[in-house]
Amino acid sequence: QVQLVESGGGLVQAGDSLTLSCTASGRTFSSITMAWFRQAPGKEREIVAAISWTENSYYTDSVKGRFTLYRDSPKNTVYLQMNSLKLEDTAVYYCAARLSGAVRISALDYNSWGQGTQVTVSA
Secondary structure, three states, X not given: OOEEEEEOOEEEEOOXXXXXXXXXXXXXXXXXXXXXXXXXXOOOOEEEEXXXXXXXXXXXXXXXXXXXXXXXXXXXXXXXXXXXXXXXHOEEEEEEEEOXXXXXXXXXXXXXXXXOEEEEEEO
């Protein structure tokens, strides 16, 4: 089991930037695939981005070119850099981890979850 602690959410204006971080403990970080999901009110949880231990990455179409996911292995941490934020990016963002190596986009494939951090983008 992997324990995940998120930080970095907050209230920003449209067009601003925000960076979320997620620190993992409990397993060898280098073998874990990490991802960020988000869930807006009344909507299903959706994947935002994911990165494998081999640095293969995935981004959902709506964030391509705006968000960057990268990992700092010595710190057991992944960062989601979010630029040009839009109103529709408002959601609770969840960090997730899966112990198998490949990137997956379904929440069902992830074994461990953080507590979630709120990101609110205002006009």
